[in-house]
Amino acid sequence: MSLAPSVKSTTQPVETTATKQVPDLQGRFGDFGGRYVPETLTRALDELIVEYNRAIADPDFHAELNELLHRFVGRPSPLYHAKRLSNQLGGAQIWLKREDLNHTGAHKINNTLGQALLTLRMKKKRVIAETGAGQHGVASATACAHFGLPCVVYMGAEDVRRQKPNVFSMRLMGAEVRPVESGSRTLRDAVNEAMRDWMSSVEHTHYIIGSVIGPHPFPMMVRDFQSVIGRECREQCLTAIGRLPDAIVACVGGGSNAAGMFYPFVDDHSVRLIGVEAGGRGANPGDHASPLSYGSPGVLHGSYSYVMQDEDGQTSDVHSMSAGLDYPGVGPEHSYWKDTHRVEYTSCRDDEALGAFDFLARNEGILTALETCHAVAKAAETAKTMSPDQHLVICLSGRGDKDAAELARLRGQQW
Amino acid sequence: MTAIDELFVKLKGQGKKAFMPFITAADPTLAFTRLVLRKLNDLGCSMAEIGIPYSDPIADGPVIQASYTRALGSKIKLHDIFEQVAAERSNLTMPLVSMVSYAIIHRHGAERYVEAALSAGFSGAIVPDLLVEESEQLARICKAKQFNLIQLVTPTTPRERALRIAEQSSGFLYFVSVTGITGERTELPPDLVDRVSWLRERTPLPICIGFGVSKPEHVKLLAPVSDGLIVGSAIVRLMEQATQSESAALASIESLVTSLLKAME
Numbered sequence: 291m292s293l294a295p296s297v298k299s300t301t302q303p304v305e306t307t308a309t310k311q312v313p314d315l316q317g318r319f320g321d322f323g324g325r326y327v328p329e330t331l332t333r334a335l336d337e338l339i340v341e342y343n344r345a346i347a348d349p350d351f352h353a354e355l356n357e358l359l360h361r362f363v364g365r366p367s368p369l370y371h372a373k374r375l376s377n378q379l380g381g382a383q384i385w386l387k388r389e390d391l392n393h394t395g396a397h398k399i400n401n402t403l404g405q406a407l408l409t410l411r412m413k414k415k416r417v418i419a420e421t422g423a424g425q426h427g428v429a430s431a432t433a434c435a436h437f438g439l440p441c442v443v444y445m446g447a448e449d450v451r452r453q454k455p456n457v458f459s460m461r462l463m464g465a466e467v468r469p470v471e472s473g474s475r476t477l478r479d480a481v482n483e484a485m486r487d488w489m490s491s492v493e494h495t496h497y498i499i500g501s502v503i504g505p506h507p508f509p510m511m512v513r514d515f516q517s518v519i520g521r522e523c524r525e526q527c528l529t530a531i532g533r534l535p536d537a538i539v540a541c542v543g544g545g546s547n548a549a550g551m552f553y554p555f556v557d558d559h560s561v562r563l564i565g566v567e568a569g570g571r572g573a574n575p576g577d578h579a580s581p582l583s584y585g586s587p588g589v590l591h592g593s594y595s596y597v598m599q600d601e602d603g604q605t606s607d608v609h610s611m612s613a614g615l616d617y618p619g620v621g622p623e624h625s626y627w628k629d630t631h632r633v634e635y636t637s638c639r640d641d642e643a644l645g646a647f648d649f650l651a652r653n654e655g656i657l658t659a660l661e662t663c664h665a666v667a668k669a670a671e672t673a674k675t676m677s678p679d680q681h682l683v684i685c686l687s688g689r690g691d692k693d694a695a696e697l698a699r700l701r702g703q704q705w
Numbered sequence: 706m707t708a709i710d711e712l713f714v715k716l717k718g719q720g721k722k723a724f725m726p727f728i729t730a731a732d733p734t735l736a737f738t739r740l741v742l743r744k745l746n747d748l749g750c751s752m753a754e755i756g757i758p759y760s761d762p763i764a765d766g767p768v769i770q771a772s773y774t775r776a777l778g779s780k781i782k783l784h785d786i787f788e789q790v791a792a793e794r795s796n797l798t799m800p801l802v803s804m805v806s807y808a809i810i811h812r813h814g815a816e817r818y819v820e821a822a823l824s825a826g827f828s829g830a831i832v833p834d835l836l837v838e839e840s841e842q843l844a845r846i847c848k849a850k851q852f853n854l855i856q857l858v859t860p861t862t863p864r865e866r867a868l869r870i871a872e873q874s875s876g877f878l879y880f881v882s883v884t885g886i887t888g889e890r891t892e893l894p895p896d897l898v899d900r901v902s903w904l905r906e907r908t909p910l911p912i913c914i915g916f917g918v919s920k921p922e923h924v925k926l927l928a929p930v931s932d933g934l935i936v937g938s939a940i941v942r943l944m945e946q947a948t949q950s951e952s953a954a955l956a957s958i959e960s961l962v963t964s965l966l967k968a969m970e
């Protein structure tokens with residue numbers, strides 16, 4: 291993986307510098323994004339844009355959301371100095387932005403509460419969601435239980451199997467989990483089914499998309515709701531370190547924890563931003579889920595972005611042991627950050643991520659979500675190339691309890 | 706004028722409406738696709754819509770999804786479809802339209818797609834995931850090459866917007882009958898006739914109704930208020946039989962299409 295060219299480089303044409311002033315009114319991040327959906331959904335998307343703009347101009351909306359994030363979710367999440375981990379690696383000081391400590395155990399709740407509030411404002415009566423790892427499903431079920439909204443979660447049958455604890459939690463909170471048997475029976479198929487549900491139910495249902503993917507305004511809106519991660523982190527770094535960190539690492543599935551972490555730092559050119567995709571079993575087609583590393587621009591699930599596709603435009607099968615990263619597409623803003631070289635993207639194999647799981651468990655006493663382990667593994671690699679007076683932050687997007695049984699299975703152990 | 710434009714002029718002169726079956730290409734084989742096309746043509750269908758199988762069709766219900774999955778199971782490529790359609794073209798008098806996801810058009814490049822479709826004998830395309838706002842480039846290419854880009858209007862489309870879409874559409878306007886995905890319906894929305902009539906008074910473009918149309922009753926109700934009807938899932942459902950017996954599948958399709966054509970009269 292080559293390093294991103296310095297953003298200060300004078301040879302860089304102006305138009306290739308990333309800006310925070312995206313997307314435009316058509317939902318374009320540079321060339322990426324837009325809306326590639328059936329006409330049936332246009333009115334609902336237009337209404338969502340209007341309501342979202344109204345909400346963010348309304349102090350009451352912010353007050354209500356912030357109150358929930360504080361007292362219901364437990365924000366701000368701590369920025370924790372992992373000293374033992376840092377000493378073990380002998381490089382940069384490693385800090386963990388503890389999204390795993392949020393209520394429901396991941397960053398996903400930041401987005402679902404925001405969108406649930408919008409659902410109420412739009413007077414929609416029902417919520418649907420897709421989920422891979424089940425964290426977004428749990429976070430949607432939680433927000434819906436909190437507000438008394440009925441919730442249907444689409445989840446690939448393979449993911450239902452490998453993330454059982456989350457399926458059970460969703461049902462405990464009254465959500466209906468619908469296993470999806472089509473295609474690869476993973477996240478991509480769950481998105482397809484949720485979109486089809488929405489095609490028929492759009493007049494009274496809101497679709498809470500769980501990542502920075504889908505048609506405009508979802509990539510922008512989900513990024514904005516998740517940006518609380520980066521905003522807090524920025525403040526916390528200034529307080530704890532006295533300056534901004536030198537590097538930040540986050541895992542990228544659809545890209546919401548990474549987008550929320552990176553976005554507030556886009557203009558801070560001294561901060562290296564590193565996104566880590568799922569490298570699966572290796573670089574061969576079908577063995578990984580790394581569209582930014584190995585894919586090309588195309589259309590999937592309503593937006594134009596890097597995607598794993600064949601030469602005919604058919605979506606390719608992908609692989610990751612982690613359900614939350616097992617997705618052939620990625621949010622359009624990441625494609626924009628890749629092409630403007632603002633963020634470096636790399637990928638991490640299943641076995642490297644598993645190693646990182648153990649490393650963090652044994653050295654810090656933290657069980658980390660398999661998704662997040664991809665970021666931990668690459669962060670450890672990067673930290674070793676840095677000096678002890680430098681600082682690296684990992685977005686610790688979720689906790690690993692949900693993965694215990696699947697880890698045991700992967701290792702042939704009893705659970 | 707494209708073959709589609711000419712078709713509607715002719716039908717109008719005869720006081721007739723278009724009947725347009727939809728079939729999935731390569732379900733289960735391209736050889737069968739050719740047989741079905743010939744059959745539909747010989748039965749007197751006005752036009753055929755050929756669905757290019759796509760891996761993630763979010764506007765399609767279970768019947769067409771399953772059909773696309775069967776077709777893609779044989780690793781069929783766009784090139785193969787165009788080649789076989791081109792080979793069959795001289796046996797067909799009806800115009801052909803492709804129903805194709807923008808993911809596929811983008812991958813091949815809009816210009817290349819249109820050129821290849823034209824030389825295979827298609828007269829236009831329906832791109833169900835390309836909104837009018839995003840279709841400017843493709844529309845320009847289609848116009849320059851005399852290829853119809855057929856846009857869609859749905860029950861959720863506000864009236865002003867429907868007029869704008871009609872202005873941008875060519876060949877005909879595809880009026881989606883229901884808020885939902887493709888698939889047979891027992892009942893169609895009660896306000897459908899009013900909506901179509903409202904729009905039909907305001908655009909010179911022919912309006913054809915599709916999604917859910919599957920029964921002679923639907924045909925009798927909708928043919929008088931539109932310029933044509935599109936029947937998809939009801940026909941595609943019968944194509945599955947071809948994996949067992951092609952002649953049985955052809956016979957079933959013939960009997961359904963005959964009954965629907967009769968209801969048009």
Ligand SMILES: Cc1ncc(COP(=O)(O)O)c(C=O)c1O
Nearest residue numbers: 425543544545546547614687688
């Ligand atoms: C803990 C955790 N991290 C990361 C992800 C990947 O999603 P995103 O890239 O949108 O953050 C998931 C998705 O399920 C997750 O549960």
